[in-house]
Amino acid sequence: MSAATEIEDLSFSPPGARLPALERVSLSMPEGESVALLGASGAGKTTLLALLDGRLRGWHGHIAVLGTPFDPDNPPPRTRRADTGFVFQEFALAERSSVLRNVLNGRLGRMSPIRAVLGSPTPRDLEVARGALTDCGIADLAERRVDSLSGGQRQRVAIARCLAQEPRLVLADESVSSLDPARAAEILTLLTGAAKARGATVLFSSHQPELARQFAQRIVGMRAGRIVFDLPTTELDDEATVDLYRETAPLPGVRLKAVR
Ligand SMILES: Nc1ncnc2c1ncn2[C@@H]1O[C@H](COP(=O)(O)OP(=O)(O)OP(=O)(O)O)[C@@H](O)[C@H]1O
Incomplete structure (x- = not known):
């Protein structure tokens, strides 16, 4: 190994x-x-x-x-x-964006530079992000704004964003x-x-x-x-x-x- x-x-x-x-x-x-x-x-x-x-x-x-x-x-x-994925002590989420948008941010390093600048995910990016939301038990929160979530829910978003990075x-x-x-x-x-x-x-x-x-x-x-x-x-x-x-x-x- x-x-x-x-x-x-x-x-x-x-x-x-x-x-x-x-x-x-x-x-x-x-x-x-x-x-x-x-x-x-x-x-x-x-x-x-x-x-x-x-x-x-x-x-x-x-x-x-x-x-x-x-x-x-x-x-x-x-x-x-x-x-390398990092889960920060203070979560470091985009508070005014949706949960899904935050998790898609985890894909930025995997996107082509032009897609990363435009914030335009491929179908695969969306599939991986939705999979991470499901694994973290927050698929139903995908469209919610992060600033409306509890501390525990935010923590799950931070982990889903990290997992979406693969x-x-x-x-x-x-x-x-x-x-x-x-x-x-x-x-x-x-x-x-x-x-x-x-x-x-x-x-x-x-x-x-x-x-x-x-x-x-x-x-x-x-x-x-x-x-x-x-x-x-x-x-x-x-x-x-x-x-x-x-x-x-x-x-x-x-x-x-x-x-x-
Ligand atoms: N930017 C900085 N400027 C000056 N000192 C720093 C800086 N960053 C870290 N240190 C010092 O380096 C040492 C290690 O800090 P570090 O944050 O890595 O510890 P830690 O074990 O993570 O602590 P905690 O559990 O409180 O987060 C500490 O003495 C800290 O004051």
């Missing part, structure tokens, strides 16, 4: 940042695997996903996605990027953080199930260890820009998870001054 992503010795400092957001990260994912990124706020999960999506420049190391190495100074070509790699950033636990599990069932049915690889970030355990075959723990563990879900114990969220300990020899 070939690798969906290969990262070696990746480091990245956002412009103007005091500390690196990622430091010497290495991670390889075989095609078809479902992996969760776990870690406290600021651990580097969003940055890693954005790098894999080809959205950041000026990093150091090696990144290859679906067999194509990235250049740290040039974005991957449009046709290559269509193979991605081989799905990246999802905190995609269920605004939902209650039952709804979050429902959405992750949908996302990981649909990806698996299509043979796609999934990498999702989460703050919820239980959801990560339930929906990932493998869990990668991050802390302060580094990977601190990378284990099959069955081998992850509670202690490692709790450690991940522990405050960073003071350096040896450094004492806190007593306040008088």
Whole structure:
């Protein structure tokens, strides 16, 4: 089986940042695997996903996605990027457009440049978009405007748009953080199930260890820009998870001054 992503010795400092957001990260994912990124706020999960999506420049190391190495100074070509789908934390939907139009936006990278500019889908684009709506259980909402939908319905639109892209790699950033636990599990069932049915690889970030355990075959723990563990879900114990969220300990020899 070939690798969906290969990262070696990746480091990245956002412009103007005091500390690196990622430091010497290495991670390889075989095609078809479902992996969760776990870690406290600021651990580097969003940055890693954005790098894999080809959205950041000026990093150091090696990144290859679906067999194509990235250049740290040039974005991957449009046709290559269509193979990677991204589900954003804030959904990033066109609020005043219909559900169907939003899902068709997922096809833009698959359309000829002229069709993409005109927003003119082929019958196949429509078929794939309607199939994605059905898979996400929202076929009846196709003509509704997005700004009239609930949070859970919006999340389904975001996933349908990603599936309509026919991605081989799905990246999802905190995609269920605004939902209650039952709804979050429902959405992750949908996302990981649909990806698996299509043979796609999934990498999702989460703050919820239980959801990560339930929906990932493998869990990668991050802390302060580094990977601190990378284990099959069955081998992850509670202690490692709790450690991940522990405050960073003071350096040896450094004492806190007593306040008088
Ligand atoms: N544009 C930026 N400018 C400065 N610092 C940044 C920028 N983007 C990210 N960082 C810093 O990089 C580190 C990693 O941030 P990142 O958003 O990747 O963490 P995260 O694990 O996704 O957090 P969360 O769970 O809160 O989304 C943080 O310290 C953050 O402040």
